[in-house]
Amino acid sequence: MNRTKRLAILFAAVLLLGGVALGATLHAAGRAAEKDRTQAGGPPVRSGEVGLDTPGREVFRNMAWGPHRDEIVSVPAGSPDGPRTASGVKCLRFHAASGTGICLQAVHGKLRDTYRAVVLDARLHELHHYDLAGIPTRARVAPDGRAVAWTVFVSGDSYAGTAFSTRTSVLDLRTGTLDRNLEDYRLLMDDRPYKAPDLNVWGVTFADDDRFYATVATGGRTYLVSGDRRTRTLRTVHTNVECPSLSPDGTRVAYKKRVQGASPDAPWRLYVLDLRTLHETATAEQRNVDDQAVWQDDRTLLYSLPGNYGSDLWTVSADGSGHSRRALPAALAPALTGRR
Numbered sequence: 001m002n003r004t005k006r007l008a009i010l011f012a013a014v015l016l017l018g019g020v021a022l023g024a025t026l027h028a029a030g031r032a033a034e035k036d037r038t039q040a041g042g043p044p045v046r047s048g049e050v051g052l053d054t055p056g057r058e059v060f061r062n063m064a065w066g067p068h069r070d071e072i073v074s075v076p077a078g079s080p081d082g083p084r085t086a087s088g089v090k091c092l093r094f095h096a097a098s099g100t101g102i103c104l105q106a107v108h109g110k111l112r113d114t115y116r117a118v119v120l121d122a123r124l125h126e127l128h129h130y131d132l133a134g135i136p137t138r139a140r141v142a143p144d145g146r147a148v149a150w151t152v153f154v155s156g157d158s159y160a161g162t163a164f165s166t167r168t169s170v171l172d173l174r175t176g177t178l179d180r181n182l183e184d185y186r187l188l189m190d191d192r193p194y195k196a197p198d199l200n201v202w203g204v205t206f207a208d209d210d211r212f213y214a215t216v217a218t219g220g221r222t223y224l225v226s227g228d229r230r231t232r233t234l235r236t237v238h239t240n241v242e243c244p245s246l247s248p249d250g251t252r253v254a255y256k257k258r259v260q261g262a263s264p265d266a267p268w269r270l271y272v273l274d275l276r277t278l279h280e281t282a283t284a285e286q287r288n289v290d291d292q293a294v295w296q297d298d299r300t301l302l303y304s305l306p307g308n309y310g311s312d313l314w315t316v317s318a319d320g321s322g323h324s325r326r327a328l329p330a331a332l333a334p335a336l337t338g339r340r
Contacts, residue, residue, distance in 0.1 A: 042066065042309070043084055043330060050074045050087035053099035053122040057337040061094055062086060063310040064330035072103070072124065077336065080328050089124045093136045093292070096120075096335040098145030100173065104136035104152075117150050119173065130178070133167050138243070138292055139333070142206035146173050147229075149204035149212070166202040168214065170229060185227065187216065188235045194218075201225075201234070203243040203291065205253070213237070213244045213253060224253065224273070238278055242268065243291040247298055247318070251275055254283075254293050254301050254318065262288070270303065272318045285316045285324045294334055304332050 042064040050059060050072060058080060062073040068086035072094055075084055091103035092115075101120035106113045115132040117139070134152035141148050151168045168182045179185075182201040187194045200217040204227070207213065212227045216234060224241035225234040242256040253275060256268035266288035272281045283301065290311070293303035301318050304311045309330035316324040328334075 043081070045073060045084040045086050047088065048085040050085055050089075050124055051122055052096045052101050052120070052124065052337050054337050058328075058334060059094075059096060059337055060313065060328070060334040061091055061332040062330065063307075063332055065309060072101075074337070075328075087124050089120070091118075091333065093139040093150070094333040094335065095139045095141050095148075095292075095294075096337060097141040097143055100141050100145030100148065101335075102139045102141050102148040102150060104132065104139050104150055115152065117148075117169075117171075119148060119171070128171075130169075130171070137166070138203055140204050140206060141335075142209045142212075144209055147171065147206060147209045148173065149206070151202040151204070164200070166200045168201045168204060170204060170212070172209070172229070174209070179229065179232075182214065182227070182234070185232045185234045187225070188233060189223075190236060205244050205246040207246060207250055213246055215242045215244065222258075224255070237275070238273060241273065243293070244273075245293045245295060245301075247295050249298050252318065254295065256289065256291060257282075270301065270316065272301075272320075281318070281320045283316045283318065283320055283324075284322055285314070287324075289314075290332070292333060294336075296336070302327065302334050304334075 045068045056077045057074045058077050059074045062068055062071050070090040071086045072089045072091055073084040073086045075082055091105055093104040095102055099122035103118045103120055105116055115136055117130045118126050119128045121127055132152050134154035136152050138151040149170045151166055154167050155165045170179045183199050196218045198218055201214055203215045204212050210229045214225055214227055216223045216225045222242050223236045224238040225236050227234050240257055244253040244255045246253055253273045255271055257271040258267045259269050268288055270283045270285045270289050290304040293301050296302040299318055300315050302315050305314050311332040312326055313328040313331045313334055314324050315327045
């Protein structure tokens with residue numbers, strides 16, 4: 001093969017690769033633009049004022065394609081299929097209680113994205129913000145709205161394997177005290193001091209401003225722990241508990257439990273633990289759920305599953321009866337306003 005033919009082949013290859021790259025870029029741009037366009041048949045969304053102290057409203061991250069995608073929106077709790085009121089505030093993770101909100105946001109840069117936690121007042125105005133060390137995965141507000149917590153991945157992006165590291169912080173809004181890493185707390189394993197280099201803490205759910213529950217992972221196992229901010233201690237309660245959510249009456253925890261026979265990439269099922277008896281109840285939801293379930297009331301759990309727009313909200317009874325039901329399409333990170 002002479003030099004002219006080799007150059008011709010090289011030129012053709014460059015053109016082909018360039019065309020493939022251009023096509024991929026245009027396809028990605030088209031998909032991104034599509035998400036900014038309202039999709040026919042999607043839930044109606046309109047701009048307006050969203051309040052975190054208005055009784056009887058559900059607030060959540062809107063996942064419907066269109067100009068209000070990723071914004072915090074609200075709907076009447078009794079009419080979840082009605083028009084959504086969009087706040088203009090975008091969050092990756094969100095939670096609210098007693099007029100206080102916590103919003104974990106992406107800050108888009110020219111070279112890379114960074115993340116921050118933003119504390120919001122009842123009108124969703126920023127009160128404080130804090131830089132985050134990794135990718136947001138969970139947010140929580142205490143029942144009285146005077147403390148908030150968040151968890152980020154600082155390496156890895158899934159709880160399914162073992163090669164991940166988290167950082168969980170708790171902020172006292174009364175004093176401004178920030179406990180940046182709950183791994184600094186003293187861990188009591190079966191009432192004995194325990195230390196290990198592989199410790200991970202995530203998934204805070206508050207009992208009150210000072211007491212909470214969370215997940216601790218170490219030695220290839222996970223534990224439900226009770227935490228106390230005043231004594232800076234964590235105390236193990238039960239094994240095989242991840243991403244707990246405390247019931248409004250404080251007697252039960254909904255959580256993700258790893259079950260045998262499930263896919264390694266989706267190993268969890270939704271369970272409820274009675275904190276007095278430590279009796280476990282499997283809910284009727286048999287699919288792998290998101291890690292931020294909440295209690296709609298003392299009997300019903302609200303959580304997200306993958307959907308056509310990215311995520312839908314589903315409900316199921318906490319006592320194991322009945323069956324799961326889709327409650328809201330195109331929604332993620334729910335909270336109920338006007339509730340302590």
